[in-house]
Amino acid sequence: MDENKEKKENVNDFPNKRDFWYTFSILVLVITGLTAFYFGGEGSNMVSHVGFAGTIVSILLAVIAIIYSFYQSSTYENATHKLDTSAQKIENATNQLSNVSEIEKMMDDFKVDVTTIKKSIDDMQGMLGKVDNGFSSLNRNIEELYNDGQxxxxxxxxxxxxxxxxxxxxxxxxxxxxxxxxxxxxxxxxxxxxxxxxxxxxxxxxxxxxxxxxxxxxxxxxxxxxxxxxxxxxxxxxxxxxxxxxxxxxxxxxxxxxxxxxxxxxxxxxxxxxxxxxxxxxxxxxxxxxxxxx
Structure with a gap:
């Protein structure tokens, strides 16, 4: 399944830059060889032409190699940059997850504190209610005594x-x-x-x-x-x-x-x-x- 998928992707990618450079190189070699044989002669002239053609081909191949190396280096640099960017994003996401975990812990602690404070407030309200009832009772008793004139x-x-x-x-x-x-x-x-x-x-x-x-x-x-x-x-x-x-x-x-x-x-x-x-x-x-x- 995976091999078929890979083959299909390779077919869809043809021709790519690499195929272009291979084809270009082969054509240059063929043209150079034909030119040498067409314009060459017998004896020393033939050897000179072949040697000259070989020199030209070597130079062309060297230039192609340099260009290809530059292309590969640029591709590698882009891939490295993408990896660095991805790594930075992963690190940021990890830090964010760590912060979320700390915030979640703080929220849990805060809930406990709020529950404790609420309980204290409820207890205090209960005590204040008892005190208010006591004062109200005392005031009623005093006012009743005032009214009775005792x-x-x-x-x-x-x-x-x-x-x-x-x-x-x-x-x-x-x-x-x-x-x-x-x-x-x-x-x-x-x-x-x-x-x-x-x-x-x-x-x-x-x-x-x-x-x-x-x-x-x-x-x-x-x-x-x-x-x-x-x-x-x-x-x-x-x-x-x-x-x-x-x-x-x-x-x-x-x-x-x-x-x-x-x-x-x-x-x-x-x-x-x-x-x-x-x-x-x-x-x-x-x-x-x-x-x-x-």
């Missing part, structure tokens, strides 16, 4: 305050917000001056100093809910005893831990020594005077 008492029944000292409270107060520290300072400054503390009034006082304008009711309501919840938590861990009247948003604080009071007053001194542009500092400077007006 008075609730929170006392340190386990006497947990014995484990706290001034250094603990100093660190604790530095980590609290400005508003929470202000509430602690308000409690400390109100001792012996006012038995009840009107939280709504004093929170409005704080936000007027911070905003330098009348605060919106939503800000006061949110702050009141937040700080009341925190005070209940602090009372449960033994900072003080707390009584809240939700109808008029007032609190009574008693049995406050002495080391907490000392830490509050020390923190107040540091704030008053600080930057004069601090709005909390301006609020604190006027707090004693305004409390004593009550």
């Amino acid at each position: 008075t609730e008492s929170y006392k340190n029944e386990n006497n947990l305050a014995v484990t706290f000292d001034e250094n603990y409270f100093r660190v604790f107060l530095k980590k609290t917000s400005k508003l929470t520290f202000y509430v602690f300072l308000l409690i400390a400054k109100s001792r012996g001056v006012s038995e009840e503390i009107d939280m709504e009034r004093w929170l409005t006082y704080f936000w007027e100093g911070i905003l330098e304008n009348t605060p919106h009711d939503d800000i006061i309501h949110h702050s009141l809910t937040r700080e009341m919840g925190q005070l209940m938590a602090f009372s449960q861990v033994g900072f003080f005893d707390l009584e809240i009247t939700y109808e008029d948003a007032t609190i009574k604080v008693s049995n406050i831990v002495n080391s907490l009071i000392e830490a509050i007053l020390e923190e107040e001194k540091e704030i008053l020594k600080g930057d004069g542009k601090d709005k909390l500092k301006k609020i604190i400077k006027n707090l004693d005077k305004d409390i004593n007006k009550e």
Whole structure:
């Protein structure tokens, strides 16, 4: 099958350049021989003519050989160039396949990372949902108490305050917000001056100093809910005893831990020594005077 195909291809390629040069050479030899015999004579003239014809034929054959060698060299050079080009293409394709393999591995790793991140986000959303539910429940309970006008008492029944000292409270107060520290300072400054503390009034006082304008009711309501919840938590861990009247948003604080009071007053001194542009500092400077007006 392959031999027949090769023969058919050879027949289709005839005549080619090689066949042309062979035919041309044979014709030159024949013409040269005929010319020598036609114009030649006997004896020395014949030998001379034959020798001359042989020289011409040799020169022609040499020229043909040179031309053929040049042709073969050019063909070999083209074939070599094609091989180099093909080899370069194969190398490029190999590199591309290698890059594709690396990219595929990176994509697999990326899928694993995305799956991990998605799981973390889902877990975080679940935790946030629980926290939101907890805050919503706390807000509902506080609002219900406000609406009912009840008075609730929170006392340190386990006497947990014995484990706290001034250094603990100093660190604790530095980590609290400005508003929470202000509430602690308000409690400390109100001792012996006012038995009840009107939280709504004093929170409005704080936000007027911070905003330098009348605060919106939503800000006061949110702050009141937040700080009341925190005070209940602090009372449960033994900072003080707390009584809240939700109808008029007032609190009574008693049995406050002495080391907490000392830490509050020390923190107040540091704030008053600080930057004069601090709005909390301006609020604190006027707090004693305004409390004593009550």
